[in-house]
Amino acid sequence: MEAEKSLSEINERIRDGSVRVVTAEEMPSIVEELGPGGAVREVDVVTTGTFGAMCSSGVFLNLGHSDPPIKISRAWLNRVEAYGGVAAVDLFLGATQPSEDKGIEYGGAHVIEDLVSGRAVDVMGEGVGTDCYPRLEIETTLHLEDLNQALMVNPRNAYQRYNAATNSSDRTLHTYMGTLLPRFGNVHYSGAGVLNPISNDPGFEYIGTGVRIFLGGAQGYIVGPGTQHSPETGFATLMVSGDLKRMSSEFLRAATFTRYGPTLYVGVGVPIPILNERLALSTAVRDRDITVPIVDYGVQRRDRPVLRSVSYAELRSGFVEINGKEVPTASLSSFHMARRVAGTLKEWIERGEFLLTEQAEPLPRSGVSRPMKQTKELPYVGDVMNRDVVTVGENISVPEAARVIVGSRFDHLPVVSDEGKLMGIITTWDISKAVANGNISRVSEIMTRRVYSATPDEPIELAARTMDIHSISALPVVDKDNRVIGMITSNDLSRLFAGRRPR
């Protein structure tokens, strides 16, 4: 017969101090040694933990009513705007909202950390002015204790696992996955692997609505599936809630990703009761069992290319191989702090301070996160580009190139190989400079070899961004074999916007 026990038996052991708790890091070797049945008899609760950037986080704040009363329509805390469209004095402050004076170096996450740390926060509000709420403006300074309620409600936390990130492009990218060095210079990953809450119960045998958890250093609850919950693809998420007044700044830490924005590092831990052998087996998961794709952030589209699949064990070894090259890895979430979360939750349970709750219902086991339905789409490069592009071969002379460029509509002349592949580009300026210097040899000697190009299937926004970043005014458009099929210029784009967005 399979070993089993009930949640009330486990809670009885928590009350009388005989409960046996281990962290999810310790569980794999216990199951390996004792087998799942032995592990059910030996272990009552496995604690999990994760600590990383969780952008989809925020707090509902109730300020209390002023005299005369105000119905706040817009509000700012330390110059960070909070959403005021919820009743009169309820606000929602999102972690990623940047401040109006300090930009992304201070945002909603920093206000939350300041509140939790007991620091004063300056509040400014604008009212609409009604017969019942006549006041139009309010300014006050509040501490966390002055608020009636401060409820953390995080729509999407504790991802089951997260794509690792790298960058094939020629420039350094600053992303929510940190600094990604050019030409596959590094791989960044996030997630606690062996300690991750959902990875230890991916079938939602225990994890579900109403389960009491560790959130930001206090007891919180799972509200239900998080936004973008995608259990069928292995990217399930949690929506969680808890009382900010009981939380600690050790487990809620504001951060800023350079040229991305503010975010909040949140500590989340879920206790998993070992009710049966299935849960013993699922909590025996190891880093090597959890795999994620390495995704190329050098391609700035939603569906970024996947280079390979990799396990957390490989990611955490410090190096992974990409295209035969050893690439250094580093994490953005903190495994040290994930251990602190799982360890603290373990202590609470052992001390009898934290009882486990029954789930009201499991998280949905089916469904995938779908892409956005886009009904008003900007055109693609292929729709806007000039197809009557003139190109020249590498071996023509500078004066010949000058004649071609004078006869064409463009200031840029793509230089192509015999097969029509893009080799370089020359501009009217390159030609003028060559002539001025008395250099009238072949174009291959004066052309720019590092050419930025566009593809016909990319949205014009991306082509515009490429031109903007590199301060250039035209891009050759190439097909998948790098053959020049057109040209897109900043003039094309400005014409497009002038037509679409009249001033």
Added chain:
Amino acid sequence: MKLMLRVAQGIVRKPLIASVILETGALINIERASIDAVSGEIVLDVSDDKCRQVKDAFERRGVDVVLLEIPVMRNEEECVHCGACIAICPTGTFRFDDWKVVTDPGKCIQCGACVTACPHRALQLVLR
């Protein structure tokens, strides 16, 4: 040991490093250099036994020399040991030790890549 040189306007065009090498016979490795018309900032790596001699030689030539004994300054209150500094460092100054970030002294070249990469703004260059 790494040395950071601050070279002022009057002497920035002089072959300072070459003359110090000839004088001291030290094997000097240039780790980083940014030199423009009016000043220069150079980070050198020198073996420990020649370090003092090289420092003196540069100082006699009017160069401001700082020994980079502390790699970067870290605010322990802010650091959560995430690891965002590890892979982006060109010299491998940072590594995990039991999942806490530790720094290896003597590797940092004061390039500042980690300062902007740290999400918790816990890192600062020694001289800024």
